[in-house]
Amino acid sequence: MQISVPAETTPNERRVALIPDITKKLVRAGFEVVVQSGSGQQAGFSDETYTEAGASISTDRASLLAQGDIVLRVRKPDADEVGQLKQGAIHVSYLDPYNERELVDTLAKHGVSAISMEMIPRTTRAQKMDALSSQANLAGYVMVLLAAEKLDRILPMMMTPAGTLSPARVFVIGAGVAGLQAIATAKRLGARVEAFDTRPVVAEQVQSLGAKFVEIDLGETGQTKDGYARELTPEQLEMQREGMKAVIGQSDIVITTAQVFGRPAPRIVTGDMVAAMKTGSVVVDMAVDSGGNVEGSSPDEIVDVDGVSIIGVSNLPAKVATDASQMYSSNLFNLVTEYWDEESKTLNLDPEDDIIAGCLITHDGEVVNETIKNL
Amino acid sequence: MQISVPAETTPNERRVALIPDITKKLVRAGFEVVVQSGSGQQAGFSDETYTEAGASISTDRASLLAQGDIVLRVRKPDADEVGQLKQGAIHVSYLDPYNERELVDTLAKHGVSAISMEMIPRTTRAQKMDALSSQANLAGYVMVLLAAEKLDRILPMMMTPAGTLSPARVFVIGAGVAGLQAIATAKRLGARVEAFDTRPVVAEQVQSLGAKFVEIDLGETGQTKDGYARELTPEQLEMQREGMKAVIGQSDIVITTAQVFGRPAPRIVTGDMVAAMKTGSVVVDMAVDSGGNVEGSSPDEIVDVDGVSIIGVSNLPAKVATDASQMYSSNLFNLVTEYWDEESKTLNLDPEDDIIAGCLITHDGEVVNETIKNL
Amino acid sequence: MEVVFLTFILVLSIFLGFELISKVPATLHTPLMSGANAISGITLAGAFLSSGAGMATTGTILGTAAVAFATINVVGGYLVTDRMLSMFKSRKEG
Amino acid sequence: MEVVFLTFILVLSIFLGFELISKVPATLHTPLMSGANAISGITLAGAFLSSGAGMATTGTILGTAAVAFATINVVGGYLVTDRMLSMFKSRKEG
Amino acid sequence: MDISLLANLAYIVSAALFIFGLKMLGSPATARRGNMLSALGMLIAVAAALTDQGIVDFQWIIVGVVVGAIIGATASRLVAMTAMPEMVALFNGSGGAASLLVGWATLYGSAEVQTFTAVTVLLAILIGGVTFSGSLIAYGKLSETLNSAALVFPGQRIFNSLLLLALLGCGIMACLDPSPDSPWLYGVLGLSLLLGIMAVIPIGGADMPVVISLLNSYSGLAACAAGFAINNNILIVAGSLVGASGIILTNIMCKAMNRSLTNVLFSGFGAIKQGKAIEGEVKPISVEDAYYILEAASNVCFVPGYGMAVAQAQHVVKELGEILEGNGAEVSYAIHPVAGRMPGHMNVLLAEADVPYEQLVEMDDINPRIENVDVAIVIGANDVVNPSAREDEDSPIYGMPIINVDQARTVFVLKRSMASGFSGVDNPLFFGENTRMLFGDAKESISGVVSEFG
Amino acid sequence: MDISLLANLAYIVSAALFIFGLKMLGSPATARRGNMLSALGMLIAVAAALTDQGIVDFQWIIVGVVVGAIIGATASRLVAMTAMPEMVALFNGSGGAASLLVGWATLYGSAEVQTFTAVTVLLAILIGGVTFSGSLIAYGKLSETLNSAALVFPGQRIFNSLLLLALLGCGIMACLDPSPDSPWLYGVLGLSLLLGIMAVIPIGGADMPVVISLLNSYSGLAACAAGFAINNNILIVAGSLVGASGIILTNIMCKAMNRSLTNVLFSGFGAIKQGKAIEGEVKPISVEDAYYILEAASNVCFVPGYGMAVAQAQHVVKELGEILEGNGAEVSYAIHPVAGRMPGHMNVLLAEADVPYEQLVEMDDINPRIENVDVAIVIGANDVVNPSAREDEDSPIYGMPIINVDQARTVFVLKRSMASGFSGVDNPLFFGENTRMLFGDAKESISGVVSEFG
Ligand SMILES: NC(=O)c1ccc[n+]([C@@H]2O[C@H](COP(=O)([O-])OP(=O)(O)OC[C@H]3O[C@@H](n4cnc5c(N)ncnc54)[C@H](OP(=O)(O)O)[C@@H]3O)[C@@H](O)[C@H]2O)c1
Ligand SMILES: NC(=O)c1ccc[n+]([C@@H]2O[C@H](COP(=O)([O-])OP(=O)(O)OC[C@H]3O[C@@H](n4cnc5c(N)ncnc54)[C@H](OP(=O)(O)O)[C@@H]3O)[C@@H](O)[C@H]2O)c1
Ligand SMILES: NC(=O)c1ccc[n+]([C@@H]2O[C@H](COP(=O)([O-])OP(=O)(O)OC[C@H]3O[C@@H](n4cnc5c(N)ncnc54)[C@H](O)[C@@H]3O)[C@@H](O)[C@H]2O)c1
Numbered sequence A, B: 001m002q003i004s005v006p007a008e009t010t011p012n013e014r015r016v017a018l019i020p021d022i023t024k025k026l027v028r029a030g031f032e033v034v035v036q037s038g039s040g041q042q043a044g045f046s047d048e049t050y051t052e053a054g055a056s057i058s059t060d061r062a063s064l065l066a067q068g069d070i071v072l073r074v075r076k077p078d079a080d081e082v083g084q085l086k087q088g089a090i091h092v093s094y095l096d097p098y099n100e101r102e103l104v105d106t107l108a109k110h111g112v113s114a115i116s117m118e119m120i121p122r123t124t125r126a127q128k129m130d131a132l133s134s135q136a137n138l139a140g141y142v143m144v145l146l147a148a149e150k151l152d153r154i155l156p157m158m159m160t161p162a163g164t165l166s167p168a169r170v171f172v173i174g175a176g177v178a179g180l181q182a183i184a185t186a187k188r189l190g191a192r193v194e195a196f197d198t199r200p201v202v203a204e205q206v207q208s209l210g211a212k213f214v215e216i217d218l219g220e221t222g223q224t225k226d227g228y229a230r231e232l233t234p235e236q237l238e239m240q241r242e243g244m245k246a247v248i249g250q251s252d253i254v255i256t257t258a259q260v261f262g263r264p265a266p267r268i269v270t271g272d273m274v275a276a277m278k279t280g281s282v283v284v285d286m287a288v289d290s291g292g293n294v295e296g297s298s299p300d301e302i303v304d305v306d307g308v309s310i311i312g313v314s315n316l317p318a319k320v321a322t323d324a325s326q327m328y329s330s331n332l333f334n335l336v337t338e339y340w341d342e343e344s345k346t347l348n349l350d351p352e353d354d355i356i357a358g359c360l361i362t363h364d365g366e367v368v369n370e371t372i373k374n375l
Numbered sequence C, D: 001m002e003v004v005f006l007t008f009i010l011v012l013s014i015f016l017g018f019e020l021i022s023k024v025p026a027t028l029h030t031p032l033m034s035g036a037n038a039i040s041g042i043t044l045a046g047a048f049l050s051s052g053a054g055m056a057t058t059g060t061i062l063g064t065a066a067v068a069f070a071t072i073n074v075v076g077g078y079l080v081t082d083r084m085l086s087m088f089k090s091r092k093e094g
Numbered sequence E, F: 001m002d003i004s005l006l007a008n009l010a011y012i013v014s015a016a017l018f019i020f021g022l023k024m025l026g027s028p029a030t031a032r033r034g035n036m037l038s039a040l041g042m043l044i045a046v047a048a049a050l051t052d053q054g055i056v057d058f059q060w061i062i063v064g065v066v067v068g069a070i071i072g073a074t075a076s077r078l079v080a081m082t083a084m085p086e087m088v089a090l091f092n093g094s095g096g097a098a099s100l101l102v103g104w105a106t107l108y109g110s111a112e113v114q115t116f117t118a119v120t121v122l123l124a125i126l127i128g129g130v131t132f133s134g135s136l137i138a139y140g141k142l143s144e145t146l147n148s149a150a151l152v153f154p155g156q157r158i159f160n161s162l163l164l165l166a167l168l169g170c171g172i173m174a175c176l177d178p179s180p181d182s183p184w185l186y187g188v189l190g191l192s193l194l195l196g197i198m199a200v201i202p203i204g205g206a207d208m209p210v211v212i213s214l215l216n217s218y219s220g221l222a223a224c225a226a227g228f229a230i231n232n233n234i235l236i237v238a239g240s241l242v243g244a245s246g247i248i249l250t251n252i253m254c255k256a257m258n259r260s261l262t263n264v265l266f267s268g269f270g271a272i273k274q275g276k277a278i279e280g281e282v283k284p285i286s287v288e289d290a291y292y293i294l295e296a297a298s299n300v301c302f303v304p305g306y307g308m309a310v311a312q313a314q315h316v317v318k319e320l321g322e323i324l325e326g327n328g329a330e331v332s333y334a335i336h337p338v339a340g341r342m343p344g345h346m347n348v349l350l351a352e353a354d355v356p357y358e359q360l361v362e363m364d365d366i367n368p369r370i371e372n373v374d375v376a377i378v379i380g381a382n383d384v385v386n387p388s389a390r391e392d393e394d395s396p397i398y399g400m401p402i403i404n405v406d407q408a409r410t411v412f413v414l415k416r417s418m419a420s421g422f423s424g425v426d427n428p429l430f431f432g433e434n435t436r437m438l439f440g441d442a443k444e445s446i447s448g449v450v451s452e453f454g
């Protein structure tokens, strides 16, 4: 069983799908691992470390793709590379299947079994394979660091002989995995943290990190059975905007993480809210890639709006590429070994299994995933 | 009594000597405050805020300098601007008098009473005017943020479904004011922190922040009566380097703050130590301006040495210009009001007073400071 | 022999008295004092005999006065303690 | 009347016994048990009378056996407790 | 069965009820039920006492009970809630009077009085008399009928000594001739009442609660003495229970007021040193005594310094703060700008322990209201609370603003020794009248106090 | 003065010494001195007893004392440190025997025995006999001379009931005819010894220390009964002190072993349920009982979950951890990867509370050694310790690795209710044989336990 790891081609993607430590485990489990030369370079892993771990290094990307029974990567494959894959190969990566219908069809056409890491269900049992969580977690940390670094003030309170510096105020919108980690990191740095989310259940979670939950009455909201937020009605969005305006106005840092899975991100922070902020304040928009929670944010740029900096980084986890690769890699390992059948030496992609049912998009030449099929 | 605040001319100097809040206090105390237009812009204070605080805004730098009874600024004056100052004016700023003998003489020649903020003695009573401390404190915080932002890993430990990320190791060399704040900040972020200093008394201070003090036996060391470190002998430096090599090798972040007042900074981290560090590690050199503690560091650059980044920022407090200005400004305010004589409406620069004796460099046309005079 | 028994009883009671009271919150100092005070009105049990044993007149007068005093102590003591404690209770709950 | 006094003494002693022992660290459970056990050898004080009052032979024999048993309890109990406690002490210090 | 045996069994039951009652009175949850139990015990004891076969005539008993019950019930209903302590003093005084009278009456009952009985009678008269007159004075001082200030006059100590001598003399004489008409007996009576007065007048109004508690203990002892005089078990048991528990309670109350029991016990016979600072005396305090004071405090201010950091005591400090808040006290943390060894040192630590930012106060905010602070707890701070910075012009730190903890009602200083701080200057705070030194590592000291609570 | 009065005064002194001694035995710092004080009290009491004028012949006394002293001293010197508990059992047995014999001998002394005396004599024989034979069995089980397993046979309950009936019958008959030669007396004697045996055999070796402590309490009661039989104060005082404090101590020991006293007291007469899980029973535990168990534990593992975060209990948890360490226990914190609501949730909190990184262990490290954990304290975790993830194939969380706290010796689960966790799955852990539920907010529960220490 050969596992192939092609180098990432997306610009700024510094992560790698497999790190040497995990490679070693796979080799020990009986897999043959081939890694394209230079894959791990930007995440801090040299080719030698892979060789030491038991992988072979290949410079021939095409043959590497063609021979892999399992192909592991971070980002979705180029449409023209799909054709190079083996018939029946299993391809595991992010896939964005909601928006990449064409790519999905191509994968099906070539008989590739494509697993989409975004589609791992968010159940307790699946958590160890849940790359969205593991990466969002790191993103939450990175956002706070970026904001703190940009801010012209310090986050903690300080009572010093030269006067008292009051703690900076941080407002986190959307307290999912990333939002919670952002809250925790900002709290750690000593900031006064407030947070808001449309799902009322997270109020307790926010408080469990020592932050304050901002109550805004939106009427009926809720979450889907998978734990994702439901989209808000336009009226609700308006109510939310009003309620948050005051809080945003007095915050030094605003961090938005509000995403609704598979759809464009809600526009939460509008231009007038940004205008109401103090000079020197910082806004970080995690949803910049899926449309942006913040008006005026732009991917991989720091936009200055009247002295307020809006930071939009499209690939936050890549900022801590070493750790992000380690976690992504563990997720893949857990996925592969969970379904690895020692006897038959195959991956047992049982459509009855709820995790496989969730994340397996194409199989045996067909789009098998219920949600994607009916899109 | 007019206080003049000229805009800073040094590149990258984003701080301002007086912030609106303190301006208000001075105006209330009876001073007339004139601020050059745009002075506070980069620290986040617009001209209007100064006007609201009761200052007048001037665009004529020359007349502002010529009319000030007291001139407050952050950086030392240009030699050619000294001539524009009023005879008998009091000029308060950083002055670097050890290395700027010529400038000091010029100031004396023009009958300016120059107060050097670096020379405020480090006594308990003088702490409120001690700008070195207040700025070093902020520098300590900034260094950790810069390093954390640059590092490809996260600082805290995390036990997650996708494996355990061990905490990053941070090694702080020199546990003075800046070093201690760096320790505190890194601890806050969850790193495993170790520290070293030549003065054994700080071991307890390091532990009081929850970090580990690295013991290296250097024989006789000590501190001067002002609390500064004494310079090490070459042999001692060698012993220190050996002892630290091991610790540096396993650290993800190394922060150096070792300075010996008035002299070039000791070279503590040599090229081979840097070479022994893991790829992706980060070194921050606070002493980069006075020669550098780290071999290969260069002001305002991130030098990459075989995958290790060496960060040298010459003006760290300016990274948090708002807070830094607030603190510097408080220091100046405390200094001015401490010696302000309400009756005679003059600053009472009594040479008997130990603070004045320490920081007043020139007066009545002469260099009056004992240390500088005998240099 | 009775003295021996009485002394035994005395010693044991004193020890017990010491052991009984340990950490008492400040709010209970006054009620506890007052409650203990009411118990010391036990003299009443002795005063009955002085008042009712048909002794010389002076003795009976003294005894009756003793009964009156002791009753004040007992009745007043318990009632006042209860009043204090009831207030304390409602303050806590309210 | 004696019974009354004895009962008083009994009741007071029982209360006192309950109050005396409160939180005892686990390491002291055995020594405390053993120390209390030694005290229960107080029967010795009563056994003397049985043994030495010049009663019928059987009585004296029983009495003497009682003295012997009680002495074992007293002597052995105190010594063994002390041994345990001394070890405990030195372990703590060492 | 013998009726007196039955009565005595009833006494045993009532003794048990008293014991339970007292125990339960010590905890807020059970106090009220405890008081009822003890009242029930009293009912049983009184009923049993009425079966005594010595009683031939109930009429005077009824008179006495009715009069007493009316007075007691009325007084206890009418008294204002704020006047409770003086009411307790009055009730206490009548208890003392009752014991005195019972003892005295005993002399009329028996034809020939044994020496042992005579001694116990005299003790009942002595203790009862002191309790009675002492309680009246205490009442007077508390209700401000009398001047509540401590009354001191020259020669007081000599006068009191003579009084004691005279009492002893009269007592011995009365024992030798234990007749109800003996002038010595009246001597003892009069002198006892005088002694009660003399013992209480030199004590200030603020100390009165402690005095009442002590007199309460005395009234128990008086009942106990009366019990010996008339050979009554329940009097002995109940009396000595009250006597002993009263002493303990007095001790606890002393600690909560930060005074020592001997100080109160003998203040009538020594010189009064109130208000005079004893210069140069360091007063250490135990963790337990610190607990008693904190438990009664309603405004507590922590003043942390470098020592808190060294001891890494921030977490326990926070916990103590929360406990005190739970106990109804107002809690704040006063941060001096230069406390610690780097700017913001205390902030880092307190933030780590999650102390809410709202509870942190700056020096300039706390100083104007420091007089309202019941206890300022200085945790390993030294220079930043050194009053010589304010007062001693020659001090190297003269002119530095400090947190004026010396002006708080009580100051606890937690440090390991008398060593000086960073600037090496001696600290007169440690010798202050209202300062108590809690020596030891700050974390251990605070942990100790924390575990005293609960 | 009367010599018997003197003896009795000596008894009072020795009673006081016993009281002090017992009190001091309860605290490590004073235990040894306490034992000496109590020995001194014994010396005084014994010396005073020798002055009794009833004693006409000292020769047999001397014989008895010498024999007893030699045996006692030798045994106590020679016994190995590890065999202490069985030695205590033997000594205890001889105390019981002594009381039995004293009671019995009394019948030979007085010509005509009153009913009251007869009852007390029979009580002395009964309790003494049970103590004696029970202690011997306990000795046998502890020293492994007898099979240390619990011995159970069919019809045990009926047999024991009959035994009790027979004892009652014999006792009544013996009271009616209280002569030393009455066959009923021998009946009582024999049956008492049998009862002692029957009471101890069904108890397993591990519970023996509790049994010995209980028998110790009995031997005190036996002495007390003997005291009534021969009218001796000091026997009554010392005996009932030992009896009462022994019960309390037994109770404390039970709690430390997480068993209830009634369970031990009546285990001989009921069915033995050891080792059999009672399915579906939730066993709540009080803070106090939790303290007793933790105090005796030497390996404690905290398993925090989301509830710790909600309660913000991390600081007190850390403090409890430190206290337990100070108490000699090994302490670790087992972190499940998905505990909490975000990755690393527990790390953030424990780092805030400054728990050293060395004490954090991963799931895979703790599971192999979880059997050695005396107490696993589950703080607001639920799903991550749910054994159905391991055992129940139908569970939605089947297959998720969990921390196997159910395999620790004892598990405390701290939560507010029986509610399920994030995944909404019921948790069989809560019904486990070795699980105790400490209901309430986690922070308050832990604070409660913390304040029990110290
Ligand atoms: N904040 C800054 O930026 C900065 C920087 C440098 C210097 N300073 C100077 O540091 C001083 C700060 O004042 P401060 O009041 O905070 O500290 P301090 O005056 O240095 O006093 C600290 C006290 O803590 C006690 N202590 C140490 N370890 C302890 C422990 N484990 N448990 C209990 N007590 C302990 C010490 O007494 P024992 O030894 O008797 O226990 C000592 O007296 C000022 O003089 C200031 O000028 C401040
Ligand atoms: N780690 C992650 O990234 C992440 C993210 C999302 C979801 N999850 C899921 O969250 C769960 C984590 O498991 P867990 O064991 O940590 O938590 P859990 O299963 O959710 O259980 C938490 C328990 O804490 C108790 N609790 C709540 N507040 C309390 C308080 N103040 N005091 C005492 N107890 C309190 C609750 O019981 P009472 O109400 O009876 O008190 C509840 O049963 C897993 O199912 C995991 O899949 C994890
Ligand atoms: N079962 C598991 O073990 C498991 C694993 C991972 C995540 N989860 C849960 O799934 C949930 C979603 O996680 P996520 O971070 O990936 O979600 P996400 O990235 O889809 O959304 C981020 C957050 O933004 C919020 N949001 C959406 N619209 C908003 C709006 N208009 N205003 C404010 N907030 C808005 C959402 O409620 C969510 O909390 C979380 O509650 C998480 O705990 C569960």
Ligand SMILES: NC(=O)c1ccc[n+]([C@@H]2O[C@H](COP(=O)([O-])OP(=O)(O)OC[C@H]3O[C@@H](n4cnc5c(N)ncnc54)[C@H](O)[C@@H]3O)[C@@H](O)[C@H]2O)c1
Pocket: B122, B123, B124, B125, B127, B130, B132, B133, B136, B173, B174, B175, B176, B177, B178, B179, B196, B197, B198, B199, B202, B226, B227, B228, B229, B232, B240, B257, B258, B259, B260, B261, B266, B268, E338, E341
């Ligand atoms: N009296 C006061 O209240 C007061 C006020 C401010 C500062 N201080 C004290 O003054 C001292 C110096 O403060 P600073 O931060 O400005 O000092 P600094 O900037 O001069 O030096 C920084 C640190 O580097 C250390 N160092 C020097 N050479 C070194 C070497 N070769 N290797 C390792 N470390 C080396 C020094 O010991 C010092 O701790 C501190 O202890 C501080 O507490 C006192």
